[in-house]
Amino acid sequence: MMIIFAIIQAFLVILVAPFLIGWVRLCKARLQGRHGASPLLPYYTFLTLMKKEIVFSTNASWVFRTVPFVVLGTTVFAAAVLPLLTLEGISPLSHFVLISGILALGSVFLVLGGLDSGSAFGGMGASREMTIAALVEPAFFVTLAGFGLGSGTAMVSLMIGNGVVGWVVHPGLALSLAALVLVSLAENARYPVDNPATHLELTMVHEAMILEYSGPYLALLELASWTKLTVFVLLIGSFLLPSTYLLAGVDYTLVGLGMAVGALVVKLIVLGGALALLETSIAKMRFFRMQEYLAYAFVLGVAGLIITLIV
Amino acid sequence: MIEILPRLFVLSLLGVLASAFLPLIRSRLAEWAAQMVFIMSTLVGALAGFLFLLVGGTPFLGIISFPAVFSTILSIDSLSAAFFTLVCLVSALCGIFGLRYLEDYREKYHLPTLLAGTALFVLGMQGVLLAQTSISFFFFWELMSLSSAFLVMAECSRASIKAALFYLTMTQISGAAILGGLLLIGDGSLSIDFINLSAAADLPVPMLGLAFGLFFFGFGSKAGLVPFHAWLPEAHPQAPSHISALMSGVMLKVALYGFLRFGFVIGPFLPSWVAYVVVGFGLLSALYGVLYALLERDIKRVLAMSSVENMGLLFTMAGVFFLGMYGGNQALAIGSLLALVIHVWAHGLFKAGLFLSAGTIITRTHSHSLEAMGGLAKRMPVFAAFFLVLCLSAAALPPFGTFWGEWMFLSSIWQAILDGMPGSIVLLLIAIIMVCVGGLAIFAMVRLFGISMLGAPRSKEAEAATPAGGIYRFTMAVPALLLVLMGLFAPLIVRMVFGLETVQFVQSGNYFFPPLAGADTNASSPLIVGLALLAAILFCYALRRLWSDVRRERAYHQWDCGQPITPGMEYTATAFSGPIRFFFRSLLRIRKEIVATPMVSTNPWMARRTYSLQVRSIWVEYGYAPMEKLVFWISKQARRLQTGSVQFYMFLLFLALIVSLILAL
Numbered sequence: 007m008m009i010i011f012a013i014i015q016a017f018l019v020i021l022v023a024p025f026l027i028g029w030v031r032l033c034k035a036r037l038q039g040r041h042g043a044s045p046l047l048p049y050y051t052f053l054t055l056m057k058k059e060i061v062f063s064t065n066a067s068w069v070f071r072t073v074p075f076v077v078l079g080t081t082v083f084a085a086a087v088l089p090l091l092t093l094e095g096i097s098p099l100s101h102f103v104l105i106s107g108i109l110a111l112g113s114v115f116l117v118l119g120g121l122d123s124g125s126a127f128g129g130m131g132a133s134r135e136m137t138i139a140a141l142v143e144p145a146f147f148v149t150l151a152g153f154g155l156g157s158g159t160a161m162v163s164l165m166i167g168n169g170v171v172g173w174v175v176h177p178g179l180a181l182s183l184a185a186l187v188l189v190s191l192a193e194n195a196r197y198p199v200d201n202p203a204t205h206l207e208l209t210m211v212h213e214a215m216i217l218e219y220s221g222p223y224l225a226l227l228e229l230a231s232w233t234k235l236t237v238f239v240l241l242i243g244s245f246l247l248p249s250t251y252l253l254a255g256v257d258y259t260l261v262g263l264g265m266a267v268g269a270l271v272v273k274l275i276v277l278g279g280a281l282a283l284l285e286t287s288i289a290k291m292r293f294f295r296m297q298e299y300l301a302y303a304f305v306l307g308v309a310g311l312i313i314t315l316i317v
Numbered sequence: 318m319i320e321i322l323p324r325l326f327v328l329s330l331l332g333v334l335a336s337a338f339l340p341l342i343r344s345r346l347a348e349w350a351a352q353m354v355f356i357m358s359t360l361v362g363a364l365a366g367f368l369f370l371l372v373g374g375t376p377f378l379g380i381i382s383f384p385a386v387f388s389t390i391l392s393i394d395s396l397s398a399a400f401f402t403l404v405c406l407v408s409a410l411c412g413i414f415g416l417r418y419l420e421d422y423r424e425k426y427h428l429p430t431l432l433a434g435t436a437l438f439v440l441g442m443q444g445v446l447l448a449q450t451s452i453s454f455f456f457f458w459e460l461m462s463l464s465s466a467f468l469v470m471a472e473c474s475r476a477s478i479k480a481a482l483f484y485l486t487m488t489q490i491s492g493a494a495i496l497g498g499l500l501l502i503g504d505g506s507l508s509i510d511f512i513n514l515s516a517a518a519d520l521p522v523p524m525l526g527l528a529f530g531l532f533f534f535g536f537g538s539k540a541g542l543v544p545f546h547a548w549l550p551e552a553h554p555q556a557p558s559h560i561s562a563l564m565s566g567v568m569l570k571v572a573l574y575g576f577l578r579f580g581f582v583i584g585p586f587l588p589s590w591v592a593y594v595v596v597g598f599g600l601l602s603a604l605y606g607v608l609y610a611l612l613e614r615d616i617k618r619v620l621a622m623s624s625v626e627n628m629g630l631l632f633t634m635a636g637v638f639f640l641g642m643y644g645g646n647q648a649l650a651i652g653s654l655l656a657l658v659i660h661v662w663a664h665g666l667f668k669a670g671l672f673l674s675a676g677t678i679i680t681r682t683h684s685h686s687l688e689a690m691g692g693l694a695k696r697m698p699v700f701a702a703f704f705l706v707l708c709l710s711a712a713a714l715p716p717f718g719t720f721w722g723e724w725m726f727l728s729s730i731w732q733a734i735l736d737g738m739p740g741s742i743v744l745l746l747i748a749i750i751m752v753c754v755g756g757l758a759i760f761a762m763v764r765l766f767g768i769s770m771l772g773a774p775r776s777k778e779a780e781a782a783t784p785a786g787g788i789y790r791f792t793m794a795v796p797a798l799l800l801v802l803m804g805l806f807a808p809l810i811v812r813m814v815f816g817l818e819t820v821q822f823v824q825s826g827n828y829f830f831p832p833l834a835g836a837d838t839n840a841s842s843p844l845i846v847g848l849a850l851l852a853a854i855l856f857c858y859a860l861r862r863l864w865s866d867v868r869r870e871r872a873y874h875q876w877d878c879g880q881p882i883t884p885g886m887e888y889t890a891t892a893f894s895g896p897i898r899f900f901f902r903s904l905l906r907i908r909k910e911i912v913a914t915p916m917v918s919t920n921p922w923m924a925r926r927t928y929s930l931q932v933r934s935i936w937v938e939y940g941y942a943p944m945e946k947l948v949f950w951i952s953k954q955a956r957r958l959q960t961g962s963v964q965f966y967m968f969l970l971f972l973a974l975i976v977s978l979i980l981a982l
Contacts, residue, residue, distance in 0.1 A: 016853075060870035065773045067694035067701065075861070079854030086853070099846060103727050107715040108850070110756075114714065114763050121888070124692070124772035125875040129888020132767065136760050137896040143756030148749060151731075160731055218875050222865035226857060297900040308749070315734070315741060 016086035018267065019240070023232035024048035026239065026274050033282030048232065055225035063123035063218050073119030074219070074226035080112035081233045089163035090240040091266050100162040102150035106143060109193070112230070113139040119227075120215030131214025134293060138199065138211065141300045142192050148307035149189055152182035153245060155314045166244050178313030183245055185307035190238040192300065194231065197285040199296065211293075236274070239281070243273035319372060323380045325365035326393065329405065330443060332358020337436035340429035351432050352416055355439070359409040362443060366402030369393060380447060391447040399658055400574045401446045404567045407669045408439045410792050411559040414673050417788040418559060421680055426471050426557060434471070435560065437464040442571050451499040452507040458495065458575070462488040462539075465568060468560045469552045477555040484552035487538060487545070494535035498579065501528040514582045525583050529591060532579045533598075539572035540628045543602040544936040549625060550609070554617035554685065558676025561617060565624040566669030570661050573631055580635070589643035596636030596747060602629030603754045608901060611761035611894050612932050615685045616675045619765055620668065623711060626758060627664045630751065631657055634726055637747060641729075646738050652729025659722035659810075663803060667710040667719065670796035674704050677789045678769060681782040687765070687890035692774035696782045699790060701770045706797040710804075712762035713755055716847040718803025723755065725807075757897070764893050773884040807843045891930060906933040 028045030035042025062070065087099040113135060120132035153165040156176040192199045195212035204210060216227050291299055332354050339351035369378065380391040393401065415435070419428060437460060444457025466488060470481035501524060502517040503509035517525065538545030553561045584591070606625030613619045634657040641650030677700065682690050694701035710717040730748045734741045774780040803810060861867075875882065898907060908931040913924040958969070 056865045058869075062870060062872045063875035064872050065692060065695065065875065066872075067692075067771065068698050069694050069701070069705070069771060075854050075857040078857040078860075079850065082853040082856060083850055086849070099849060101724075101728075103724050104715060104846065107713075107720055107724075110759055111709075111714045114709070114712070114759060117763055118767055118771060121767040122694070122771040123875040124884065124887050125877075125882065126886045126888060127876070129772070129893065133888060133893045133896060136763055136893075137900070140756040140760040140897070141900070143759070144749060144753040147752040151745075151748075154731070155734070158735055160728065221869070222861050225865075226861060293896070294899060296896075311745065312742070315745065 011091075012086040015091040016082050018270070019085040019090055019236050020082065020229065020233050022271065022274060023229065023236040024052060026236050026278050027232045029275065029278045030282050030285075033279050034286055037282060037286040048228075052225050052229060055220075055228070056222050058221040060221035060223055063125070065124035066122050066218070069118050070122040070218075071223075073115045073122075074223045074230070076115040077112045077119075078226045078230040078233070080108050080115075081230045081237065083108055085233055085237050087163075088237060088241060089166050089244060090237065091270055098161070101160050102147070102154060102162050102165075103160070105162060106146050106150070109146075109234075110139060110143060112234075116212075116215055116227075119219070120217075123218035125218060127214045127217050131211050131217070134211045135195075135215055138192055138296060138300070141297070142189055142303070145185060145300060145303040145307050146189050146193070148304065148311050149182050149185045152179060152185075152307060152311040152314055155311060156182075162241075176314045176317065178310045178317060179245075180310070181306050181313065182310030183242070185303050185310060186242055186245065188299070188303035188306065190242060192303065194235045194238055196235075196281070198288050198291040199299065201290050239277045240270065240273060243277055247273075319378070322365055322369055322372075322378060325361055325368070326380045326391070326447065329358045329362030329365060330391075330440065330447075332361065333436050333440045333443065337433045337440065340432045343429065348428055348432060351436070352412060355432070355436055356409050356412040356416075359405045359412060359439065362405035363402050363409060366393070366398045366405060369398045370395065370402065379449070390449055390453050391444070392449040393447055396577065397446045397574065400570055400661070401443065403570065403662055403665045404439070404442050404446060407566045407665055408442075408563060410669060410673070410795060411435075411562050413788060414559045414562075414676070414792040418557070418676055418680070422557070427473075431468070431471050431557070434464050434468045435563070438468060438560075438563065438568075441465075442567060445571050446574060449511050450507075451503050451509050451511075454511075454575075455492075455496060455499060455507065459492055461568065461571065462492055465556075465560070465564060468564075469556045471557055471560070472555065474555075480548075480551040480555040484548045487548040491535040491538040491545075494531045494538075495575070498528045498531035498535060501525075501531070502579070502583065511578075514579075517582060518586050522586060522588075525586050526588075526591075529580070529583045529587055532576060532583070533595070536572045536576035536579075537598065537632070540569045540576070540632070541602070541606075541625045542598050542628060542632060543605045543625065544940055546602065546606070546625050547934065547937050547941050550613070550618050550621040553621040553624070554615055558617070558672055558679065561620075561675075562669040562672035565621060565672055566665045569624060569628050570665055573628065573635070573661065576632075577635060580639070584639055584642065589640075592636050592639035592643055593743070594636075595639060596633050599629045599632030599634075599636055600747065600750050600754075602626065603633060604629070604750065604757075607754050607757040607761060608897075608905060609932070609934070611757060611764060611897055612905065612907075614687050614890050616678065616687055616690075616765070616769065617672070617685055619687070619761065620671050620675060623758070623761060624664075624668055626754065627660070627668070630723075630754065631660055631664070633747065633751065634660065637726070637730065637744075640740070640744070641733070644738055644740065646733055646736070648736075649729050649733040649738065652732070653726055656722045656726035656729065659725065659803070659807065660719065663710060663717075663719040663722055663800065666796040666799050666803075667707050670703075670707045670793055670800075671711060673789075673792050674700070674707065677785045677793070680789075681785065682776060682778045684776065684778065687768045689776040690769040690774075690779050691772045691776075691884065691887065692770075692779055693782055694770040696774075696779075697784045700785050700793065703790070703793040703797040704770060705766055706800060707793070708762045708766040710797075710800045712759040714759065716801075716804045716843065716850055718800040718807065721804065721807035721843055723751070727751065760894075760897060764890060768888075768890040768893060772887050775884050775887065775889075805844050805847045906935050906938065907931065908933065 025045055025048070028043070028048045031047075032042040032045045084105060088105065089100065117132040117136045117139070120128040120135065122128070150162065150165070153162075154160050156179050157165045159165055191197065195202055200211040200213075202212070204213065212231065216224060219227055336351040336355035336358065339347050339354060341347075378393050380393060382390060412435075415432075419426065419431065441457045441459075441461025441464060445454060445461060448454035448457055463485075466481050466485040469484055470478045499507060502514060502520070504517075504520070517528075520528075534545070541549040553565050556564060603626050606622050606627075606629055610619050610622035610626055613622055634653045637653040638650050638657065641647065641653060678690065678693065679685060681693070681697070684690075706717065710719045713719040713723050727748055730744050734744055738744065774782070898905065910929045910931075911926055912929075913926045915921050915924045917923055
């Protein structure tokens with residue numbers, strides 16, 4: 007039963023991911039005074055890309071071809087086991103060390119894909135992404151460790167299940183939550199770490215790595231990054247207000263499921279709007295100031311952890 | 318079954334010994350026979366060790382004994398069997414690799430000495446692991462150290478001889494420290510049986526502390542702990558690749574074994590801050606090693622620094638074991654010990670595999686520099702696949718063997734924190750630093766793989782690289798496959814090696830050691846994780862196969878902005894680590910120089926620029942270099958004694974005699 011729900015959840019998250027990204031783009035456009043495209047545009051983008059021809063760099067090896075599958079695969083894994091829709095996810099697999107390892111595996115393959123074409127752009131993006139990924143790893147660890155300590159478990163699903171509203175019981179977790187937001191922005195290549203909207207800016211990270219990908223492979227990589235954003239947004243939502251789907255997750259009936267899906271969509275709309283507002287109101291940081299940003303995330307996480315440990 | 322085991326061990330040792338002397342017959346056939354005997358006997362050793370672990374039930378097995386003199390000279394228990402099997406397995410792999418590698422470099426090395434040296438080196442390691450008395454332990458230890466020093470200078474180049482002498486100096490200092498420790502705990506006797514080591518508990522605590530310090534320094538410097546590590550990145554890269562694999566993959570583990578063997582005995586009688594010292598050195602080595610692993614550009618130096626990192630992690634695990642013991646938290650102690658053994662195996666396998674692959678790469682590119690590689694994945698696809706598995710294992714990523722060791726370690730720390738063990742903050746700090754190191758290790762390994770294998774070839778040799786077949790491929794495939802199997806069946810292996818009720822880790826009674834009940838190895842099955850991950854990836858693959866037209870693809874050069882693009886524009890290994898170098902600039906010693914010389918005197922903007930980057934080490938600059946100066950100064954002063962007159966020397970001899978008589982009486 008757990009497995010079936012995990013599969014349903016993974017499909018649902020993948021299905022709503024293009025909508026979230028379209029919604030964020032629409033909100034950003036409106037906030038910036040543009041009209042903006044329909045939030046359904048990413049669906050069309052995905053379908054168009056799936057039909058297109060693939061152009062490979064003559065330098066590319068087999069690694070280039072495996073990258074999209076592994077990157078999307080690790081994201082699907084996270085989308086299946088984390089408690090996004092149902093309360094439990096696959097709880098034994100949602101151990102926080104495992105999750106951060108799996109996500110790191112995805113980043114590693116993305117970086118390898120960036121290097122494989124042999125262009126300077128890809129290498130630059132790869133080097134930067136790897137730096138961020140290597141430094142985000144401890145921040146992510148301490149953040150989830152904070153929540154784990156608050157609820158006395160190592161499984162992300164139980165972290166949400168045990169402490170009804172974790173940060174109300176353990177105020178220190180508010181800091182962890184802030185750290186989680188910073189980590190999510192870095193992991194998903196959003197402002198102020200990366201600019202998701204441009205292809206031709208010297209500050210870019212994620213887009214530089216996937217520059218050489220085209221057609222269905224690009225579609226899969228885009229889908230992977232959208233899904234990852236959705237996973238993180240929902241995770242933040244669950245830590246912020248777990249009660250919303252505590253309500254829905256009580257029983258695995260059709261009504262319960264419907265309510266859970268409704269809660270999920272509401273969360274996406276609210277948090278997507280918040281993300282757009284955040285991205286409109288702050289500027290991108292210089293890459294060589296990234297250590298400060300990541301240090302904020304890390305210190306916030308450690309503070310949350312230690313306060314939770316002491317109190 | 319158990320009766321024939323001692324014979325198998327003896328057979329293995331004798332075989333290795335024989336292969337050390339076979340090359341004395343100067344003929345190709347003898348060389349070949351020596352290699353074959355070496356491979357066979359190490360395989361027999363691996364089999365014997367494996368069977369010993371598999372059979373279980375016998376915590377202790379004597380192998381050679383002379384009842385008249387000592388009770389037992391050589392013996393095996395679970396701790397040494399776990400190490401012995403690994404040593405034999407990796408030695409066999411390196412022997413097989415040597416069959417082809419030495420053939421390719423026949424002119425470069427003097428084959429008979431190299432073969433004999435390798436055999437003696439392996440014999441030394443086997444002997445250290447099986448030794449049951451102080452004297453045999455020290456004999457084999459010195460055999461291992463000395464023969465490996467000669468192997469380092471196998472190339473006979475100036476650099477390799479310099480590295481070997483440095484190594485020899487350090488290894489002799491550490492050997493002296495170990496000898497001192499052995500004498501202290503044996504109360505002046507070297508013939509003490511390890512069974513009776515617990516008698517050492519009668520010694521006063523300061524004495525025990527001194528012995529522990531000597532052992533820690535001796536074994537730690539042999540294992541490459543910072544700040545005693547400076548010889549390691551010099552010596553390991555200079556040796557032939559399969560010797561580097563032996564040194565980095567297993568010799569360092571033998572040093573760790575020595576530390577554990579004596580630490581287990583002395584540890585319980587020492588104050589608990591000793592554990593913090595061990596952890597501190599371990600974490601320092603891990604952090605320092607990984608930072609330099611991601612800076613170095615010589616492929617073998619990268620691997621050597623990564624060994625410093627991994628030995629640091631292992632010593633951290635050992636330190637946390639002691640923390641658990643002193644804190645009375647058995648679960649923590651057992652968990653970190655299990656993690657330690659898994660990590661020993663994982664590191665032994667992936668590091669040996671990586672050094673062997675580095676050897677293969679060097680036969681293709683004829684350069685150690687990462688900047689001369691690139692594009693090899695396209696030219697040697699199967700090789701690259703195995704190399705990728707080894708690199709991902711080295712980065713401790715799921716679903717490979719190394720990850721489960723670190724995971725188990727972090728989970729046991731986590732459990733101890735949740736249980737509210739006193740000193741949780743320290744445990745938390747340890748875990749956080751471990752994760753920081755883990756993140757940087759991923760960076761180092763991705764850089765190693767990405768720069769050497771991917772992109773366009775950066776040199777003519779790399780461009781002309783041909784696939785490495787046969788033995789080269791086989792010797793990488795074995796560790797890679799073992800790591801994948803470890804990644805899938807880690808709990809099973811743990812249960813097999815440390816069967817819960819059957820095997821106690823060390824013979825009970827004399828060592829403080831709990832049976833392994835309560836070790837939680839079943840939290841989440843790695844097999845399920847592996848299968849779930851595979852299913853997710855296959856799902857994505859199916860998406861592409863079923864949804865899009867597979868045939869619609871073509872090859873074209875990468876995006877070049879309208880100008881021809883050359884490999885010189887690619888990111889280099891130096892550039893790749895640029896951001897990390899910048900972020901950690903306060904911890905690292907880097908001298909960067911950009912010299913611009915104008916090409917036309919009237920226009921300063923058109924200039925030829927040379928960029929040089931020097932990576933140095935604070936330990937060498939502030940530790941080793943002044944020490945070297947001091948030693949030279951002392952020997953210069955001592956030279957004043959050499960007046961050249963025989964009478965004066967006679968007088969000195971007489972004086973020395975008198976002084977020693979006074980001291981003795």
